[in-house]
Amino acid sequence: MTYEATTPEEYINQLPEDRKIAIEKLRVIIKKNLPTGFEEGINYKMIGYYVPHSAYPQGYHCDPKLPLPFMSIASQKTSVNLYHMGIYAKKELLDWFVSEYPKHCKRKLDMGKSCIRFKKMDEIPYNLINELASKITVNEWIEVYETTFKKSS
Template sequence: MTFDEYVDKIDEKWRESFIRTWDVISEHLPEGFEADIQHGMPGFVVPKDRYPEGYHVDNEPLPFIGVASQKRHLAVYHMGMYRDKNLYDWFTREYPNHMTTRLNMGKSCIRFTNPDKIPYGLLGELAEKMTVEEWIDLYESKR
């Protein structure tokens, strides 16, 4: 599946929010990450030419951030927050400064149930917080 095919299948309610979320993350990511489709969703990965070992589970490029439109929500999967407690804590502290809605999140998955209530600025800041090198080092240190 291509990115455009994925976007074409998104429910109209979520399409604009998905594209805006994707664009914000893409514009704020440090250099070196690459767009890819993994596990049926678009995301950003560390390419194999940068990290040949890839993801230990399936030997695909190392995933970093995924963006998915689900039936009832838009999800941003940030693997760095899953591995870095300080980054996770920063995000959970910052969220109330950007939104009045309750944070709906797991260890790496941030869920937005209202397409009109997505903190794009905060997602941009989050995307800037970790370089490719920092992500590889963190990934390797926790294997």
């Protein structure tokens, strides 16, 4: 599902009530714990957290007009999804997350490369996401991005 919105508030206002509660809670957790320097906005039709052009003028290699993405949250057809580029790019972070997940949630981890899907709104491991959001600073993310993604573009 895609939502047409220009602000996170517009995005959230379009959601069904159960999704609205989950996305709002994720948004609060991420904003509270994300290191200084990331900005929030709509990116790829989702609520996104990214490195602004003022800090990384090159932008995203797939589309340099866009800021460098880091995390996003979205309501999809059957789930609320958290996208975290650091998990995709940094194996140690992925390994940490996969090992910690069962300590926070009884449900099996449903995950793609950077996408974590939550099908049951009442089983989202907010405490784990709280910790995940704080794991990488803007400068660390730029360094990981440049060594992982830019070398192949």
